Amino acid sequence: MKRKKVVIAMSGGVDSSVAASLLKDEGFEVIGLTMQMTKDSRLEEARAQGRRLGIPHYVLNLEDIFKERVISDFCEEYKRGHTPNPCVRCNKYIKFDTLIRKAGALGADYIATGHYTCIEHNGQRHLLKRGIDSRKDQSYFLYLMNEEELERTLMPLGNLTKEQVREIARKKDLPAAESTESQEICFIPNNRYGEFLKEYIPEELYRPGPILRKGGEVIGEHQGIIFYTVGQRKGIGLSHKEPLYVSSIDRENNSIVVGLKQELYKDELIVDNVSFIYGGRLEAHLEAEVKIRYLHLAAPASIIPQGKEKAKVRFAHPQWAPAPGQSAVFYQGDVVIGGGRIC
Numbered sequence: 001m002k003r004k005k006v007v008i009a010m011s012g013g014v015d016s017s018v019a020a021s022l023l024k025d026e027g028f029e030v031i032g033l034t035m036q037m038t039k040d041s042r043l044e045e046a047r048a049q050g051r052r053l054g055i056p057h058y059v060l061n062l063e064d065i066f067k068e069r070v071i072s073d074f075c076e077e078y079k080r081g082h083t084p085n086p087c088v089r090c091n092k093y094i095k096f097d098t099l100i101r102k103a104g105a106l107g108a109d110y111i112a113t114g115h116y117t118c119i120e121h122n123g124q125r126h127l128l129k130r131g132i133d134s135r136k137d138q139s140y141f142l143y144l145m146n147e148e149e150l151e152r153t154l155m156p157l158g159n160l161t162k163e164q165v166r167e168i169a170r171k172k173d174l175p176a177a178e179s180t181e182s183q184e185i186c187f188i189p190n191n192r193y194g195e196f197l198k199e200y201i202p203e204e205l206y207r208p209g210p211i212l213r214k215g216g217e218v219i220g221e222h223q224g225i226i227f228y229t230v231g232q233r234k235g236i237g238l239s240h241k242e243p244l245y246v247s248s249i250d251r252e253n254n255s256i257v258v259g260l261k262q263e264l265y266k267d268e269l270i271v272d273n274v275s276f277i278y279g280g281r282l283e284a285h286l287e288a289e290v291k292i293r294y295l296h297l298a299a300p301a302s303i304i305p306q307g308k309e310k311a312k313v314r315f316a317h318p319q320w321a322p323a324p325g326q327s328a329v330f331y332q333g334d335v336v337i338g339g340g341r342i343c
Contacts, residue, residue: 005029006154007103008112009095010049010057012042015114015157017049017174018165022156023112024053032057033102035095037066038187048175060102062094069093071187075200081249082325083229085141085294086185092144100152110154117142118158118334119150126150128277128336133161140294143329143339147278197226209254211238214247214263222256225249231264231321245321265318271328271340272310278337282311288330288337290315292322298331311340 050057077084099111116131206224289298329339
């Protein structure tokens with residue numbers, strides 16, 4: 001009986017290494033694929049993984065398309081005073097698109113990744129579900145997938161914890177067993193956002209401007225709106241008897257508004273670019289739980305259509321500091337059903 005063939009994304013870290021090993025143990029013919037998106041990609045680590053596992057390994061240079069589809073959008077969002085989520089965009093327009101095309105070229109049956117997320121079939125549909133490790137669950141970043149992609153995708157780590165994955169790597173003597181966690185944004189060295197953005201964003205967007213309270217009172221001066229994000233407390237440079245947080249960013253007037261923590265709670269928000277894993281449009285009120293950032297707990301809400309691709313999210317209880325540019329992801333129980341971009 002011919003073995004099923006799978007192409008797996010290999011980043012050079014422990015997660016993809018263990019995922020590839022587990023698939024091989026299951027009897028799949030495994031092919032590793034590393035997508036080089038920055039000059040700092042961990043190519044040698046990924047090659048070492050492939051050699052250790054005894055699987056074919058390919059490298060695709062995607063630096064140009066990554067700049068065009070991810071970095072460019074990231075900078076455009078910061079220009080608007082938004083807080084973008086490049087991982088969501090990268091997964092949709094770079095990683096899974098590339099994996100599926102390469103799988104087709106190699107005659108593979110499936111693609112695979114090391115995401116801590118579950119894909120299950122309930123007899124009718126393929127479901128995208130939270131991983132069992134709540135600290136590592138990455139379903140939030142994958143809400144733009146569709147059912148056709150889910151049908152062809154394997155995610156072997158969804159039912160494992162990070163500790164279990166590391167233990168498997170040690171037992172199998174994989175090169176990535178003790179590797180460090182990847183940084184928050186892969187293309188920003190040491191998470192130095194300001195230095196990175198200065199290379200891509202016009203000088204006028206990092207000129208000083210007023211820091212305001214909600215009523216319009218000027219209480220300080222910021223160093224450029226690109227250095228701030230909604231919900232930020234540290235680095236504002238203000239002395240106040242109570243901590244102040246960035247409440248909003250006004251690009252038009254080159255100003256930021258700050259407030260007390262309780263002033264940043266919102267009971268509703270608007271999302272655009274709304275999409276659902278199973279297609280279709282939002283035609284009527286929908287009850288769901290909504291995550292407004294990766295580390296946020298999903299909160300009960302009503303999702304109300306606002307035209308073709310927009311929706312209002314009305315929370316049962318106010319949520320803290322929703323940031324324009326971030327994703328609002330819709331869950332029903334452990335199942336991801338869709339999401340949109342906070343605008």
